[in-house]
Amino acid sequence: MQAAKPTRSVLLAAAVAFCALLAGCASSPMPSWKEPADAAYAPVRPAPVEPTVSAVPAVAISTAPPTRAALVAAARAEWDFFGNQQIDMRHDPFSAPRLGLLEDEGEAVQRVGEYWHAVGKNLTGADCQQAWSAAFISWLMVSSNVPPQDFAPNETHFNYLSFLKEREARPSPQFVLRPAASEPIAPGDLICAPRGNNNATTLDEIRPGLAGHCDMVVEVHADQGWAGAIGGNVFNSVSESLIPVDEQGRAQPISQRPWLVVVKNLLP
Structure with missing residues (x-):
């Protein structure tokens, strides 16, 4: 039976050990609260709703050609909708400078x-x-008009990574896989890591069905040693993760994010 949803007061309590980052909402602990610089900030708390869905509707798709900037803008818009939750992964344990709307709250x-x-x-x-982080990335691609021949939407990250790896062998790939250890990241790229029992350490080991997580890079500050990447189902919300990078802009692996692959975005 699913445990009770933690209250906001509990989520704002003292530091809680980080464990199941991508687990369901009731079981995933939040990082410790840090008072934001903007004292006027308050987490979004719309009235709860109980929507019912009887059929799977079509996703609204942009009519404009897909671009790197459009994908970044779409990710930022969803982050805004969820209240701009941030997870600071530059130290251990992680912390949350800002909390936002959770997956089972209101809108x-x-x-x-x-x-x-x-x-x-x-x-x-x-x-x-149900972990929805891969569905979130797929939604960004579909809604930004990235055609299925260039990105195959999937509920599992390593399934679409496997598609992209095979797609590279055909003409004009729009996304290519590069090792995270050597490839600098840029806004619009995906940065991906294995999780759970996935022990892949090379691109050759990527195959369908493996567990993992990907975020979309939205800002890189190599001179300051950090980057921001937006992902879904990160502490039960659409969150921007602040991750460490080196002076070349290469993502540095951390315990909960042993970065494996950068999906380079070749869209205009």
Whole structure:
């Protein structure tokens, strides 16, 4: 039986040990709260709703040609919708400079449902046990008009990574896989890591069905040693993770994010 949803007061309590980053909403602990610089900030708390979905609707797709900038803008817009939650991964344990709207709160319930629609699933944010991070990335691609021959939407990150690896052998790939250890990241790229029992350490080991997580890079500050990447189902929300990078802009592996691959975005 699913445990009770933690209250906001609990989420703002003292530091809680980091464990299941991508687990369902009721079981995933939040990092410790840090008072934001902007004292006027307050987490978004719309009235709860109980939407029902009887069929999987079509995802709204842009009519403009897909671009790197459009993908970044789409990720930022979703982050804004969820209240700009940030997870600072530059130290251990992680902390949350800002908290936002959770997947099973208010308008977020159906918003997560939109992400699931991109992979043909009739689920919502109320289905807390279902990890939706790959559905979120797929939604970004579908809604930004990236054609399926260039990115195959999927509810599992390593499934679409496997597609992209095979797609590289055909003409004009729009996304190419590069080792995270040597490839600098840029806004619009995906940065991906194995998780769980996935022990892949090379691109050759990428195959369908492996567990993992990917975020979309939205800002890189190599001179300051950090980058921001937006992902879904990160502490039960759409969050910007602040990750360490070296002076060349290469993502540095950390315990919960042993970065394996950078998906380089070749869109204009």
